[in-house]
Amino acid sequence: DAGITQSPRHKVTETGTPVTLRCHQTENHRYMYWYRQDPGHGLRLIHYSYGVKDTDKGEVSDGYSVSRSKTEDFLLTLESATSSQTSVYFCAIRTGTEAFFGQGTRLTVV
Amino acid sequence: DAKTTQPNSMESNEEEPVHLPCNHSTISGTDYIHWYRQLPSQGPEYVIHGLTSNVNNRMASLAIAEDRKSSTLILHRATLRDAAVYYCILRDNNQGGKLIFGQGTELSVKP
Numbered sequence: 001d002a003g004i005t006q007s008p009r010h011k012v013t014e015t016g017t018p019v020t021l022r023c024h025q026t027e028n029h030r031y032m033y034w035y036r037q038d039p040g041h042g043l044r045l046i047h048y049s050y051g052v053k054d055t056d057k058g059e060v061s062d063g064y065s066v067s068r069s070k071t072e073d074f075l076l077t078l079e080s081a082t083s084s085q086t087s088v089y090f091c092a093i094r095t096g097t098e099a100f101f102g103q104g105t106r107l108t109v110v
Numbered sequence: 111d112a113k114t115t116q117p118n119s120m121e122s123n124e125e126e127p128v129h130l131p132c133n134h135s136t137i138s139g140t141d142y143i144h145w146y147r148q149l150p151s152q153g154p155e156y157v158i159h160g161l162t163s164n165v166n167n168r169m170a171s172l173a174i175a176e177d178r179k180s181s182t183l184i185l186h187r188a189t190l191r192d193a194a195v196y197y198c199i200l201r202d203n204n205q206g207g208k209l210i211f212g213q214g215t216e217l218s219v220k221p
Contacts, residue, residue, distance in 0.1 A: 031207055042197060042211035043154065059210070090153050094207050099146075101153030 003027050006091050006102035013109055019078040021105050023091030025071075031094035032074040034058075034066065036087040037104075043090060049074055081109045114198045119216045122188045130183040130215050132198030137178050141200040144209065145172065145183050148195045154211075157183065157196070193219045 003026030013019050023032060031050055035043040035058075045058030047066040055066050063085060065077045078085055086109045091102040115133040122128040134143065145157040158165055158172045160181070165172040171184040185192055195214040201207055 033208070035211075042195075042213050043209075045208060045210060048208060058208070092153075092209075097159060098156040099154075099207075099209055101155070104153055 004091060004093055004100055004102045006089075006105050008105060009103065010106045011108070013081050013107070015082060015109055016080050019081050019107065021076045021089055021107070023074045023076070023102060025093050027093070028071050029093040029095060030071075032068065033092040033094070033099070034064075034074065034076045035090045035092065036060065037090060038087050046076065083109050085109050114200060114212050116196075116198055116212060116215045118213065119218070121218050121220065124190060124219055124221050125187050128185040128188045128192070128217065130185075130196050130198075130217065131180065132182070133180045134198070134200055135179045137200055138202065141202050143172065143174060143178075143181050144199045144201050145170070146197045146199065146209070148197070148214070150194075154197065159201075188217075188219045190219050190221060193217055
């Protein structure tokens with residue numbers, strides 16, 4: 001599993017509250033990614049990082065921010081959660097050729 | 111980002127070969143062809159990748175057309191554990207190595 005851990009694994013939160021999801025890796029890979037997956041859809045890229053403090057937007061970045069102050073941690077923040085952000089969130093790291101994905105965080109916004 | 115086109119679903123019988131097609135007519139010279147699969151309730155996992163030549167690994171084979179506008183993932187003997195959604199993805203290492211997923215092909219395997 002390339003030492004990638006997502007936390008929490010499940011969360012229920014109320015509309016309008018901020019939420020932070022954490023992705024942690026143990027192998028110092030440079031590239032990290034956050035995706036979301038909704039029923040019947042493939043994964044959509046939210047943000048990605050190519051180093052400490054170096055991040056960029058993906059396909060669906062509105063309403064999300066990220067931070068990477070240490071190589072091993074990539075945080076995804078929903079600034080003010082909305083019901084449309086109910087989804088399964090996957091973090092990934094990239095080695096030279098492969099990407100490894102975490103087990104996912106199931107977020108429900110009520 | 112270059113796009114790929116895959117059939118929404120395919121069926122296979124256990125122990126038989128499976129050929130999963132992918133069209134990528136707008137592929138650029140620097141795009142690698144990657145395949146990932148996603149088992150139920152799990153994150154995607156890497157299957158195989160290639161640039162121009164056909165590739166084999168322990169999981170599958172990848173056949174790439176000479177003009178690189180299409181490719182086929184080959185599972186030599188499907189098992190029930192191969193039932194998953196298979197994604198064909200073009201990855202440009204010059205753009206952060208982003209993996210942009212399409213809809214994928216849902217493979218079902220019948221015993």
